[in-house]
Amino acid sequence: MKISFSVNEVPHSIEIKDENTPLLWVIRDMLHLKGTKYGCGKAACGACTLHVDGEAVRSCSYAVKFAEGKKIRTIEGLGTKENPHPVQQAWIEEIVPQCGYCQPGFMMATAALIDKIPEPTDDDIDRNIINVCRCATYYRMRKAIHRAAQIQRTTSKTME
Amino acid sequence: MKTIPHSIPIILLLVGGILMTAIYSRGVVSSYSSTTIPNNEVLKDTPFDKMMQVLTHERCINCHPNDNIPKQGKDSHPHYFGMKRGEDNLGFTATQCTTCHQPENNDYSGVPGAPHWSLAPKSMGWQGLDKYEIAKAMLDRAKNGNRSHDELVHHLTEDSLVLWAFDPGVDHEGIPRETPPISEAEYKAAVIAWFENGAIIPKE
Numbered sequence: 001m002k003i004s005f006s007v008n009e010v011p012h013s014i015e016i017k018d019e020n021t022p023l024l025w026v027i028r029d030m031l032h033l034k035g036t037k038y039g040c041g042k043a044a045c046g047a048c049t050l051h052v053d054g055e056a057v058r059s060c061s062y063a064v065k066f067a068e069g070k071k072i073r074t075i076e077g078l079g080t081k082e083n084p085h086p087v088q089q090a091w092i093e094e095i096v097p098q099c100g101y102c103q104p105g106f107m108m109a110t111a112a113l114i115d116k117i118p119e120p121t122d123d124d125i126d127r128n129i130i131n132v133c134r135c136a137t138y139y140r141m142r143k144a145i146h147r148a149a150q151i152q153r154t155t156s157k158t159m160e
Numbered sequence: 161m162k163t164i165p166h167s168i169p170i171i172l173l174l175v176g177g178i179l180m181t182a183i184y185s186r187g188v189v190s191s192y193s194s195t196t197i198p199n200n201e202v203l204k205d206t207p208f209d210k211m212m213q214v215l216t217h218e219r220c221i222n223c224h225p226n227d228n229i230p231k232q233g234k235d236s237h238p239h240y241f242g243m244k245r246g247e248d249n250l251g252f253t254a255t256q257c258t259t260c261h262q263p264e265n266n267d268y269s270g271v272p273g274a275p276h277w278s279l280a281p282k283s284m285g286w287q288g289l290d291k292y293e294i295a296k297a298m299l300d301r302a303k304n305g306n307r308s309h310d311e312l313v314h315h316l317t318e319d320s321l322v323l324w325a326f327d328p329g330v331d332h333e334g335i336p337r338e339t340p341p342i343s344e345a346e347y348k349a350a351v352i353a354w355f356e357n358g359a360i361i362p363k364e
Contacts, residue, residue, distance in 0.1 A: 022268055042269045042332040043260040044240065058260050061269035066262055113254040128254040130241040 005067040007031060008077025019065035023057075024048045026064045027074060035075035035104045039132070046131030049105035050074045056112035075104035078111060086155060087111045090148035098135035106131050106141055114149045118156075208362055210350035211316075212291035214340040215298075219325035223278075226285035234338060236287070249279040265329025272337070274324035281305065295361045313355050317348045 004013040007027065014030055027033050027050070036059060039047030043061035050059050051073040052066075079085030084092070087107045097103045106129065113120055113128045120128070125145050133141070214220060222231040228245035229238045246252040251259070261277040280286075283303040286294045297303050298312065307315060316322060326344040328337035340347065 020266075020268065022266075043266075043271045044332075049259075055256070056254055056259050058269075058271075061260055061266045061271040062262060063264070063266060109254065116253045124253070127242070127244070127246070127252040130243070130255055 001065070003064055003068050005070050005072055007033065007072045008074060009071075014064075016064060020063040022060050023050075023052075023062045023064045023067055023072070024059035026067075027059065027072070033074050033076050037101055037104060039102065039105070044132070045102065045105070046109060047102045047105040049108045049131065051108060051112060054112070054115065056109050073108075075108060078107065085111060086114070086151035087144075087148040089151055090144040094140050094144040094147060096137055096140045096144045098137050102131060102133045102135075103137075106133065110141075110145050110148060113145070114152050118149060118153055120145065120149055206362070207350040207353035207357065208295070208360075209291075210342055210346060211354055212294070213342055214325065214347045215286070215294055216291055217325065217340040219328055219337070219340055220322075221287050224280040224284055224286040226287040226289075228282070230279055231287070245279050245282070249281055265324075265327070267330055267334075270330055270332030270334065272324070272329050275320045277321065290364075292361055292364050295359075299359060299361075309355050309359055313351060316351045 001017070001019045002013055002015055003019070004011065006012065012031060014026060016026065016030075024036060024038060027036050028038070036050050037047040038060060039045035041060050043058040046058060048059040049056050051057065052062070052070050054071075054073075079088045085107075087110045091097070091103065091107060109129050109131055113124070117124050117128075122142065125142055129141070129145065218231075218234055218236055222233075222236055225231055230243060230245075231237060232239050243251060243255075243257075246256070251257040257277050257279075260271050262271075262273040263275045263277075264273045265271075266273060284297070284305070286297065289297065299309075301307065304312065323344065326339055326347075328339060330336050342350075
């Protein structure tokens with residue numbers, strides 16, 4: 001079966017036997033973008049979070065057939081070393097990661113959050129950022145999420 | 161200065177502890193309660209009772225909570241990860257039901273899915289009601305989304321999310337989820353028959 005979609009604004013067409021293959025494995029093993037992680041495989045931990053048409057999605061539980069015609073964004077498409085996304089900038093400033101494995105998922109979930117809620121409260125964070133970090137970097141992440149939102153708001157104002 | 165016997169504070173603490181435990185337990189138990197058919201009830205073969213064997217099953221009740229918390233599993237435990245009703249019954253702004261639930265069951269992850277996956281609106285909270293109360297609520301246009309009998313029949317027998325109960329997929333261990341006790345065909349026939357006969361709620 002042929003499925004077409006874009007990943008980080010690059011169009012892709014893939015041939016795949018099992019249309020129910022999780023998008024995660026297509027991204028990692030066929031397109032070789034290894035930033036999106038496999039954690040639990042049951043949509044519980046959020047390590048595999050990426051964006052599909054701007055919405056946070058757990059890609060281990062997302063059949064690739066549903067990606068037809070969609071715009072996918074992974075951690076690799078969030079920003080660059082020279083021009084980091086506000087979430088990446090905040091993560092660096094707050095020195096968030098410990099082992100780092102779950103962080104791409106948290107960062108993608110956070111990017112989706114601050115796109116929709118530019119000034120999230122602690123309650124907004126509690127409700128929307130429900131990924132799992134076994135190093136328990138939650139405290140630093142909370143600070144980084146507020147900081148990322150602040151950077152994004154400042155950047156948006158500058159661009160206006 | 162008077163001295164208080166040592167045993168009095170201990171007794172007071174014990175009594176207080178027992179009271180607090182009782183109060184807390186009641187709260188927890190009520191939040192977990194789901195509607196089930198009591199074991200001692202004789203199951204009748206009427207269209208109403210057949211229909212209600214489905215509508216009172218966890219596959220239906222778990223998404224018709226009487227609070228804002230979806231339930232999961234045979235024991236109707238609160239949905240993991242603190243998920244709640246959120247906006248428009250679809251979860252929270254950036255973490256919605258569709259962050260994990262797609263239009264079909266996912267046999268790889270064990271995450272259930274169906275088109276327009278969502279909680280039933282709050283007015284359709286059935287958890288904790290008996291079958292007679294559910295029927296009354298279902299027929300009440302103020303609670304049922306202003307649906308006529310025809311629209312209710314359509315919803316109950318055609319809606320893909322309602323009928324998901326008969327094809328609930330497998331859990332994360334690959335174990336099939338329990339389906340309601342009667343078949344989809346029997347259920348549909350019972351719903352149609354009950355409404356054709358005037359949707360009369362039998363006396364309790």
